[in-house]
Amino acid sequence: MKKTKLGEFEELVLLTVAALQQEAYGVEIKRELEDRLKEKLSVGSIQSALKRMEEKGFLTSKFGEATQKRGGKRKRIYAATPYAHRVLAEMKEIRAGLWDAIPRLAPELRTI
């Protein structure tokens, strides 16, 4: 894995997209993340993360159905690309590896 340039917040959004599958559009992603993070997010922050990741090739998107509630505007459904899945898996592995390393370091830490 070279530089993935995936920010922390972007990673969270990307994971949410992957989790939501067919339901992954702007409002739903925001709602899901707000529930999990227990904090308010702005549409702007979610949208800019989505657009950046689409540019970087982590996401693809297509228009979904339009509803009355949306004033007749179509949703845009996002989906994580295989590349994104690979990067996510790699990141998870790196993190897990680091977590495994902690107990070994801990006794030494204590002596400080």
Place this chain on the structure above:
Amino acid sequence: MKMSNETKPPRWPLKFLRFFLKKEYLEEIEGDMEELFHENAETLSLKKAKRIYTWEMLKLLRPVLIKNLEALHNLNQYDMFKNYFKISTRGLMKNPLNSFINIFGLSVAIGLCVFFYAFARWTYSTDQFHEHKNEVYLATSFVDREGTQQQYGTTPRPLGEMLKEDFPQIKSVCRIEDRNVVVKYEDNVFHERVRYVDPAFLEMFTFPLKWGTSGSLADVNSIILSEKMSTKYFGDQNPVGLDILVKFNKDSGKVFKITGVAREFPKARTIDFSFLINVENLRTSEPAYNFHDWHDLVNATLIQVENPNDISAIKGRMGKYKHLQNEAVKADQAISSFAFEPLATLHERTENMRDHISRSTRSDYITVIYFSVIGVFMLTLACLNYINIAIVSATKRLKEIGVRKSIGAKRGTVIVQFLSENMVITFFAVVVGLILGLTVFIPGFENMWHFSMGFRLNDMTLWIFLPAVLLFTSIASGIYPSLYISKFTVVGIFKGSVQFGRKNPLTKTFLGIQLVLSCIFLTSAVMFTQNSSYLAKRSWGYNQQQVLYAVVPDQFAYEELHALLIQEPDVLSISGSRDQLGKSNTGAVLQFPDREFEVDQFAVDANYFETMGIPILKGRVFKDHEGSDRQAIVANELLVKNMGWEHPIGQQFKIAGVQYEVVGVVKNFHHSDFYTPLHPTIFNIAGKTDYRYLSIKVRSGSEIKTYKTLQAKWAQLFPEVPFDGGFQEDVWGNYFQEIGNHGKVWITFAFIAVCLASLGLYGLITLNVAARIKEFSIRKVLGADVKNITSVITNQYVILFGVALIIGAPLSYLLVKLVFDSSFAYHMPVDFSGAVIAVAILILVLVFTISTQIKKVIKLNPVDGLKAD
């Protein structure tokens, strides 16, 4: 539809969003926002949902989401601008003379504007560096003077302490007294002025210390120095901890420990100090000083409140002190009310206040107005040059415009081209102007007036001001030419039916305006110069040339010095006085049964009139026996006139309850400079113990010699006390230098204005002659002589000059008269001579400018003229 009208999101944020957001994202985000809005409207209130909607919209303005603003324009815009830039630099190179006139003229005008800006900024920042400027107030008092309320910066002595006790809103109080002392450290002995202050002084005023601690002022043995004083006595050394001797008068003094040195004061200030000591020291230096006497005044009482709103409450309860004071003093100097002046605006409001610690900045603010007017005039002159030359030289660019238009340029495009070209020129001018301002105008002005505006390039507002000037100048000078040039049709241009630049009435109007402005500047320059030499010669009303003076500490010093000097053969007369013309005087209130009258007062001895050469009109001056003349008064003419006395001798009145009688009248004289109008003035006999000045009249021609003798005698008698005195001629300080500077400043402005106007004229005529070179050649071939050619070239300008000067001369006369009347109490009689000289100079310059071109045409070989292009 199930949704009612009210549950719709507000419209304007959406419009805003549609303008900024990338088109491809619009549908999705609009939908999301609307969905969220409805959800919020259901769960929260409608109002809140609308607010969230709007706020979220604004937060959508992120770089990733908004349109690429450059992409708004067509792609070839960049290349077009590149082309414009290339064409305009080529144009500049091709016509170096016109470019020089344009850029140089604009630069000078902008340079002046930079300087005016620096001055305005300096003026407006006066005293604004004090952190508590809005919480610190100067207590002032109003006293009824002949029906008008006169404001004083002084207050009764006990007021400060009582205010502090009575009002919990008042955080701290500071009293200020100023006294002349002699300060001694090793071999350095100088006359100085110390400020007796309460320790709160350094909390109220933001004067950070370079060394030491400000709290140390609470100790009565501490002294705090300004940086200037520290350098004067100790050089670069840190003097904190050293002892310094302060001599309050001849017999008493005290050693103080230096506990602080203030950092260099900001330039724009009206209040500062040289030495600070605790106010309690007054008990030592002046045992008679009574802190609780309502009769007496203290130089200043300052209060600091927690909240500026409390001031009105405090002011409302000042009646108590008014009664206390009025009871103590009875009718004399009874205060009618108190007022508080905030530190932030104190300097602007002290013009009509008496005895205050600040300095009035009224004249600075007036100068700012003058400067703004002059700045606008200069920019106008330079812009008009630009406009004229642009219109005339556009003849040469007709084909270019025609080609541009025929390959698809719209009128707007041509306008943009000319404006952007102009922006390039103005940009150069701003850069050069900034350099000119920083290296020529500002230092020149500062040197002339011996002060520093502390102007720095890292000043934030300068970088708002400069682009504003750039934008304003480039649009003001460029908009008319670009509109004018762009309006011609392609067909017209190529058919050659467009004839412009030659007979444009506006060009002439502009030139006319320039001439009128130059005439105004020139007239001012001439008149200000005339006025300064007039004032230098104007009589002071007494003989100031043959008089020397010295400040003496007390009567004994006076007598010792007197005994030594009387033996000098060159000394004609010696007198002692408490006050001295031009140096100091006191005020007195004349009490008549029915009214009170305020006058300036000089307490002098019987010799004083002879020594000073003040001419006597009526009656007599004081006799030598001070005993018999204790209640005698010598008045000046103005007092007699103001009082309407037909027989002034024998008139009686009271001063502070004591009866006085007028025994003589002297001619009016100017004791302070010509800025200050004459005041009604009285003389009375000074008690010998009050003598503070010794004046000597010397034989004409021996002034310098006697001055040296005076200094030598002084050093012999009082080796401990530095000599303080000088020539009576010098008591107005740098007044004459100052009015001389007025003349110099105006000469500079006039020079620039005339240069700009003649540059413009030169440019116009050059272009005009160049365009008509064939015509002149043919005329010459057919036998036209010098006279003929001259009249052909000048004809079109003669009427213009005539009209401009006929308007300009009276206008400048009126304006200068207005300026003189408002800024000088005494000035030379304003007549037409200034305007006439100005017109003469202007005509000379114009004739010279035109003659250069006539000479060129006369020398021209007609063959060359006809061959060309």
